[in-house]
Amino acid sequence: MKKRDAFAKLPSVDKVMSHIKIQDLLNDYPRELVLESIREVIERKRQEIIAIREEDLHSFNIQEDVLINDIINSTKNKFQLSIKKVINGTGIVIHTNLGRSKLSQNVQNELIDIAFGYSNLEYNLSQGKRGSRYEHLVNIIKRLTGAEDVLIVNNNAAAVLLVLNTMANDGEVIISRGELVEVGGSFRISSIMELGSGKLVEVGSTNKTHIDDYKNAVSEETKAIMKVHTSNYRILGFTESVGIDELKAEEKFKDIPIIEDLGSGVFVDLSKYGLSYEPTVIDSIKKGADIVTFSGDKMLGGPQAGIIVGKKEYIEKMKKNQLTRALRVDKMTIAALEATLRMYLNENDAIRNIPTLRMITCSLEELDRKSDILLNKILSLKIDAEIKKERGVSQVGGGSMPLEKLDTYIITIKPNKFSVSYLEKRLRNSESHIIGRINEDKYILDVRTIEKDEFDFIIKELKSIFN
Numbered sequence: 005m006k007k008r009d010a011f012a013k014l015p016s017v018d019k020v021m022s023h024i025k026i027q028d029l030l031n032d033y034p035r036e037l038v039l040e041s042i043r044e045v046i047e048r049k050r051q052e053i054i055a056i057r058e059e060d061l062h063s064f065n066i067q068e069d070v071l072i073n074d075i076i077n078s079t080k081n082k083f084q085l086s087i088k089k090v091i092n093g094t095g096i097v098i099h100t101n102l103g104r105s106k107l108s109q110n111v112q113n114e115l116i117d118i119a120f121g122y123s124n125l126e127y128n129l130s131q132g133k134r135g136s137r138y139e140h141l142v143n144i145i146k147r148l149t150g151a152e153d154v155l156i157v158n159n160n161a162a163a164v165l166l167v168l169n170t171m172a173n174d175g176e177v178i179i180s181r182g183e184l185v186e187v188g189g190s191f192r193i194s195s196i197m198e199l200g201s202g203k204l205v206e207v208g209s210t211n212k213t214h215i216d217d218y219k220n221a222v223s224e225e226t227k228a229i230m231k232v233h234t235s236n237y238r239i240l241g242f243t244e245s246v247g248i249d250e251l252k253a254e255e256k257f258k259d260i261p262i263i264e265d266l267g268s269g270v271f272v273d274l275s276k277y278g279l280s281y282e283p284t285v286i287d288s289i290k291k292g293a294d295i296v297t298f299s300g301d302k303m304l305g306g307p308q309a310g311i312i313v314g315k316k317e318y319i320e321k322m323k324k325n326q327l328t329r330a331l332r333v334d335k336m337t338i339a340a341l342e343a344t345l346r347m348y349l350n351e352n353d354a355i356r357n358i359p360t361l362r363m364i365t366c367s368l369e370e371l372d373r374k375s376d377i378l379l380n381k382i383l384s385l386k387i388d389a390e391i392k393k394e395r396g397v398s399q400v401g402g403g404s405m406p407l408e409k410l411d412t413y414i415i416t417i418k419p420n421k422f423s424v425s426y427l428e429k430r431l432r433n434s435e436s437h438i439i440g441r442i443n444e445d446k447y448i449l450d451v452r453t454i455e456k457d458e459f460d461f462i463i464k465e466l467k468s469i470f471n
Contacts, residue, residue: 007053007054007058010056011050011053013066014053015068015071017046020042020046020072021038021042023072026042026076029075029076033079033083034083037082038079041075041082045074045075049066088437089437090436090437090438091437091438091462092453093440093441093453094439094440094450094453095396095397095398095410095412095414095452095453096398096401097360097363097398097401097402097453098268098301098302098303098402099453100402104308105301105304105360105402107306107307107340108305108343108357109357110343110347114339114340115336115339115340117339118335118336118339123335125137125335137333137335137338141154141156141338141342141345144345145345148285148348148349149286149296149313150286150289151289151296152314152315152319153314153316153320154311154312154313154319155311155312155319155323155328156312157310157312157328157331157332158308158309158310158331158332158337159299159308160267160297160299160310162310162331163265163297163298163312164196164297165199166310166312166322166328166331167297167318168196168228168263169199169202170321170322170325171261171318171321172227173202174202175227175228176203176204176225176227177202177205177228177229177230177263178205178207178218178222179204179205179206179229179230179231179232180207180217180232181207181208181209181210181213182209182210182211182212182213182234182243183230183231183232183245184232185232205221207220211243211244212244213244214244217246218254219254219256222257228260229251229263230262231248231251231262231264231293232264232267233265233266233267233283247291248262248264248288248293249292251292252292261295261315262293262295263293263294263295263296263297264288264297265298266283267298267302267404268282268302268405269296269298269299269300269302269303269311271285271304271348272348272354272355272361277364279364279365279405279408280405280408282303285313289313293314294314294318295312295315295319296312296313296314297311298310298311300337300341301402302402302403302404303360303361303400303402303405304360305359306340306341306345307336309337309341363452363453364400364410366452368411368412368413371412371452374456375393375413375414375415375451376393378415378449378454381459381460382415382463385466388419388420388421389417389418389419390416390417390418391416393413393414394413394416395411395413396411396412396450397410397412398410398411398412398452410452412451413450415448415451416446416448416449417447418445419447419470424442424445424446425442427447428440428442428447430465430469431465431466434469435465436458436462436465438465449462
């Protein structure tokens with residue numbers, strides 16, 4: 005067979021378009037998308053012919069059903085959302101790459117109502133006139149934190165930017181060198197501060213900063229002192245820092261506002277549940293911080309948002325800042341955040357119903373029971389692999405509690421007839437998009453971050469791969 009004969013076997017676009025399965029496909033998908041898939045699949049076949057040697061062309065054949073199925077699958081893939089639901093088997097609870105905190109199922113109905121209908125986003129129902137979108141969150145956050153006022157923007161970096169642009173524009177902001185952190189995506193607190201139009205005044209050293217360092221840095225240009233909680237790293241050993249209460253007690257700072265960026269805000273004292281103490285938003289307010297900023301989608305367990313709480317006089321100025329409109333949140337964020345915060349009115353409800361808190365505080369006994377269920381389901385498949393239940397370590401993640409190691413149980417799978425990397429790739433690209441990890445040539449699933457109702461999806465994909 006000559007190559008021209010092989011090329012002649014390629015169907016025309018018109019012929020493929022007339023196929024009954026493609027006609028059915030056109031009922032559900034845009035014509036241009038189907039045409040694009042047809043041309044791409046035919047071109048791939050054309051490239052195969054070009055690459056193959058003429059003496060091997062006798063084995064070349066075009067199976068119509070395979071060609072049509074390739075076109076159908078290509079069209080469906082093009083039409084799917086790029087962002088997909090995944091199963092998190094990594095054991096990292098607040099996984100930045102996987103969307104950070106999961107929202108509670110209790111939030112779902114509220115979100116559906118708001119998303120698919122009109123809402124009183126900026127309409128005051130009691131007064132029958134225009135209202136503020138931020139009013140929906142003010143009362144509940146004031147109740148939970150004891151703050152005088154509240155403002156919500158689209159993330160914590162935006163919150164810090166707005167605070168500094170409002171309170172320290174063309175002035176100086178004093179900060180300890182040990183608190184000049186870098187957060188995810190190479191964003192540095194120093195860069196955000198500079199964007200806020202304030203001049204950064206660094207004091208102390210990386211590991212030690214004293215009250216005198218702050219006192220010596222104060223000038224007529226000082227507009228604020230900033231404290232940054234180092235939530236994504238720890239300096240251990242020979243260290244010293246100055247707390248908010250110590251700064252507030254100093255007479256020299258009585259007219260200088262204290263700003264604290266908590267990064268990952270917490271409303272619950274997690275030390276009660278066997279974890280390390282992490283400063284809560286309430287603690288910061290009680291110690292005298294004038295403004296506190298934190299994230300909504302980390303330890304709080306809600307949607308992405310930057311939450312600003314503190315003195316009313318400063319927040320009122322922020323509301324009038326032109327940046328606020330550019331950084332504002334939408335109705336979905338407001339609804340999801342309010343529904344999440346509502347659960348904090350009862351701490352037990354928050355621990356039980358907010359996935360982030362539930363996963364972080366889950367007992368080793370409960371994880372033991374969960375892992376037995378998943379292990380037995382996998383063993384029942386009788387797949388050709390070495391399968392074990394082992395002790396492991398989970399992480400909080402999201403730049404929160406970096407030293408915290410959470411004891412857990414993991415299921416390890418080591419295939420006998422193909423590589424662990426092949427298994428990882430197949431599970432990652434499966435319909436369920438299962439994300440695990442590899443260690444010591446074993447595929448690992450950490451049950452801490454896998455919901456029980458996701459077990460059957462894992463079983464289905466393993467069965468498909470090993471069969």
